[in-house]
Amino acid sequence: HDDQHGTAIITAAGLINGLHLTGRDIKDVHMVVNGAGAASIACVELFQSMGLPAGQVTLCDSKGVIFEGRTEGMNQWKSKHAVKTDARTLADALKGADVFVGLSGPDTVKKEMIAAMAPNPLIFAMANPVPEIWPEEVREVRDDAIIATGRSDYPNQINNVLGFPYIFRGALDVRASTINEEMKIAAAKALADLARQDVPDEVDAAYSGSRLSYGRDYLIPTPFDPRLIWAVPKAVAQAAMDSGVAQKPIADMDAYAGELAARLDPTAGSLQAIFDKVKASPKRIVFAEGEEEKVIRAAYSYFNQGYGTPILVGREDAIKAKIADLGLPAPDGIEIANARLSAKNEAYTETLYRKEQRRGALRRDAQRRVNNNRNVFAACMVEAGDADGMVTGLTRHYMVSLKDISRVLEVGGGKPVFGVSIVLTKDGRALFITDTAVNVAPSPDLLADFAEGGAMVARAMGHEPRVAMISFANFGNPDLPHAETMRDAVGVLDRRDVAFEYDGEMSAGVALNPDLMANYPFCRLSGPANVLVMPGLHSSRIS
Numbered sequence: 411h412d413d414q415h416g417t418a419i420i421t422a423a424g425l426i427n428g429l430h431l432t433g434r435d436i437k438d439v440h441m442v443v444n445g446a447g448a449a450s451i452a453c454v455e456l457f458q459s460m461g462l463p464a465g466q467v468t469l470c471d472s473k474g475v476i477f478e479g480r481t482e483g484m485n486q487w488k489s490k491h492a493v494k495t496d497a498r499t500l501a502d503a504l505k506g507a508d509v510f511v512g513l514s515g516p517d518t519v520k521k522e523m524i525a526a527m528a529p530n531p532l533i534f535a536m537a538n539p540v541p542e543i544w545p546e547e548v549r550e551v552r553d554d555a556i557i558a559t560g561r562s563d564y565p566n567q568i569n570n571v572l573g574f575p576y577i578f579r580g581a582l583d584v585r586a587s588t589i590n591e592e593m594k595i596a597a598a599k600a601l602a603d604l605a606r607q608d609v610p611d612e613v614d615a616a617y618s619g620s621r622l623s624y625g626r627d628y629l630i631p632t633p634f635d636p637r638l639i640w641a642v643p644k645a646v647a648q649a650a651m652d653s654g655v656a657q658k659p660i661a662d663m664d665a666y667a668g669e670l671a672a673r674l675d676p677t678a679g680s681l682q683a684i685f686d687k688v689k690a691s692p693k694r695i696v697f698a699e700g701e702e703e704k705v706i707r708a709a710y711s712y713f714n715q716g717y718g719t720p721i722l723v724g725r726e727d728a729i730k731a732k733i734a735d736l737g738l739p740a741p742d743g744i745e746i747a748n749a750r751l752s753a754k755n756e757a758y759t760e761t762l763y764r765k766e767q768r769r770g771a772l773r774r775d776a777q778r779r780v781n782n783n784r785n786v787f788a789a790c791m792v793e794a795g796d797a798d799g800m801v802t803g804l805t806r807h808y809m810v811s812l813k814d815i816s817r818v819l820e821v822g823g824g825k826p827v828f829g830v831s832i833v834l835t836k837d838g839r840a841l842f843i844t845d846t847a848v849n850v851a852p853s854p855d856l857l858a859d860f861a862e863g864g865a866m867v868a869r870a871m872g873h874e875p876r877v878a879m880i881s882f883a884n885f886g887n888p889d890l891p892h893a894e895t896m897r898d899a900v901g902v903l904d905r906r907d908v909a910f911e912y913d914g915e916m917s918a919g920v921a922l923n924p925d926l927m928a929n930y931p932f933c934r935l936s937g938p939a940n941v942l943v944m945p946g947l948h949s950s951r952i953s
Contacts, residue, residue: 416570418452419577419594421511421534421558422460423601424566424629428532428556430602431626434508436461440528442503444542445514446471446488453511454491456598459591468493468503472514475503501526508532516540525551536560536568556626565627572631573597576638579670580646584656596649600642604631607714608707608738612636623737640670664689684871685715692718698788698802698811700724700746705804706732713743721745721797723784749780749787758790762818785814793818808847830867831950841922842868842875842941846950857899857943858906864941865910878921878939879914880949885930886915896945911935918942 429436441462443450446469454467469476469491473483478492497503504510504523509532512519519542524533533548535541538560545557545564558566577597581589609622613634622628631638644667650656660666664686695712699705700722706729709720722729726746733741749755763776779786784802791797802811829847832840844864849856857879865875879900883893896915903912913934920926921939944950 413570414448414452415456415589415594416574416577417449417513417536417568418456419573419598420568420570420601420630421453421536422456422595422598423572423605424534424558424568425457425509425532426460426598426602427605427624427629428509428558430606431556431629432530432532437463439466439508440506441467441509441511442470442500442507443467443511443513444470444500444518445512445537446476446491447513450511450513451487451491453513456591456594460595460598464491465493467491468495468497468507470500470503470514474499510534510542512536512542514542516542519543521547521551524548524555527552527555530554530556532556532558534558534568556629558629566629567632568630569633571633572601572638573642576642577646579639580643581650583643583658583666584647584650584660585658586650587655587657590650590653590655592653593646593649593655596645597642600645601630601638604635604637604641605629606739607637608710608736610636621736624739625737628737636671636674639674640667643667643670685717687870687872688717689715692716693798694719694721694796696721696723696747696788696791696797696800698723698784698800699804700784701728701732702804703732703736705801706736706738708801709744710738710741718798719743719745721747721791723747723749723788747787747791749782749784752787754791754794754796755780757794758787761790761793762786766817779817783814785811786817789815789818812848830864832867832871839938840868840871840873840940842871842873843950844941844943845947846944848947850947852946854895854898854902857896857945858902861899861903861912861941861943862906862908864943865908865912868941869910873940875910875941876935876937876939877910877912877941877943878916878918878935879912879943880918880921881915881945882917884916884920885933892945896943899943914943 429439439462441457443454450469454469457467458464469488471483475495475497476488476492478494480492501523505526506528508528510527512535515537517540519535524531524543531552533555535543535557536559541559541561545559548555548557558568560568577589581593586593605628606624613632614622644663647660647666648663651659695718697705697709697720701724706722709722712718712720722744724746725748729746759777759780762780763771763773766776780790788800788802792800830842830844831846832842842864844860845852852860861877861879865877868875879896881893881896883890893915900912900914911934920930921942924938927933927935
């Protein structure tokens with residue numbers, strides 16, 4: 411039941427993180443639960459399944475503490491949770507308590523009761539719309555409290571929508587014969603884990619651009635978090651399988667999560683194939699601008715999703731301070747490289763000096779560039795085999811970055827350098843557009859190189875390439891200057907005898923629309939193009 415077990419699961423997620431933030435173990439806490447209805451009892455029983463000792467939770471109702479031997483207003487469910495205690499009122503029970511869970515009524519808790527609780531109390535005041543005690547009242551007496559409510563206008567809203575749609579999804583997909591405690595706990599842990607991860611940009615945007623990060627005011631994810639649709643069902647389904655109640659086990663959980671993500675965003679299905687390839691061969695990637703917030707978040711995402719080892723270039727103290735500001739966990743598994751302090755500094759300097767000594771550079775110039783230019787240092791790591799690739803360009807124009815990198819690496823290996831942009835359409839199709847980065851007005855030979863490179867990238871991503879040489883003209887109509895450049899590029903490909911479909915020149919409309927392409931029955935493409943070679947940088951950037 412949503413208001414019963416749903417409340418218990420979401421509260422449990424908040425409890426897990428509240429205990430984590432305050433350094434407590436659930437086995438050691440003393441809890442008071444006010445309200446003895448179905449939701450309260452579901453909470454107590456789930457917490458006990460998670461390790462809370464039965465004797466350390468005091469249940470209260472409108473008549474006070476539910477203690478052993480009480481007869482007034484009792485029933486079989488209350489009796490099951492009666493404890494041996496001298497406390498008789500809610501105020502008595504809250505003295506020294508670590509956690510308060512309220513599922514009762516408005517204004518049932520007074521400031522004096524909160525003041526009497528243990529240090530760093532966890533307060534879940536979930537009566538709605540008026541909580542047992544308002545957060546402002548708590549703050550008047552306890553600035554060390556962590557507070558959650560059932561309201562959307564305060565941090566840490568205990569909202570059942572975080573759980574039930576996704577719990578049922580996981581249970582139904584494995585045809586679970588029941589929803590057991592293991593599945594509920596798995597859902598709570600999945601929610602708690604999501605809150606500890608970096609928050610997606612679309613969630614921040616939904617909250618007027620405010621920066622959400624794990625901490626006292628962000629214990630559980632928000633209902634707008636797109637990761638809920640795959641993270642919670644995956645955890646629930648796995649728990650059902652592990653506990654023996656799944657009648658239709660799922661063989662590949664990562665693929666299952668990808669399928670779920672694709673239901674919310676059709677492009678996710680296309681991306682999943684790419685993700686799987688990367689995970690199968692993890693790489694060490696150096697992030698040159700390692701002190702930037704976006705770069706740090708990208709590095710964490712790269713690591714958390716199992717793609718490999720990120721290396722952040724920058725000052726260790728500055729990076730760790732930014733990580734703390736972002737509310738991210740300690741960077742275990744993420745490396746930090748300071749150019750000046752690196753053990754490889756001398757070796758990198760020698761490498762750069764050998765490359766530039768006949769270009770007018772002195773050794774001190776090479777040393778200065780390795781020490782001060784993050785792109786040069788990162789490129790040296792790649793050149794030496796200390797990293798497999800690098801990411802840069804957030805704080806400097808990519809052409810400037812490319813020039814820095816070219817000092818160290820033979821970019822392109824003697825072949826032309828070009829950019830390929832991947833566009834994912836709403837229907838899940840992938841388009842590869844080139845050159846979107848470097849060459850302003852390429853020759854027919856360069857355009858043919860771009861076609862080959864774009865086809866190679868498309869194949870690497872799991873797509874059979876169909877290359878269109880894009881122009882304003884369609885196969886000679888209109889026959890105006892500049893259209894012949896793309897036509898000549900097709901001739902170059904003909905002479906190279908390449909092993910993929912290509913044709914042109916043609917407009918983007920003809921390349922992508924089968925109905926328009928049908929007007930040209932001689933066209934060599936068997937379907938809509940998925941690799942678009944643009945005639946110049948202006949058109950490619952506009953596209």
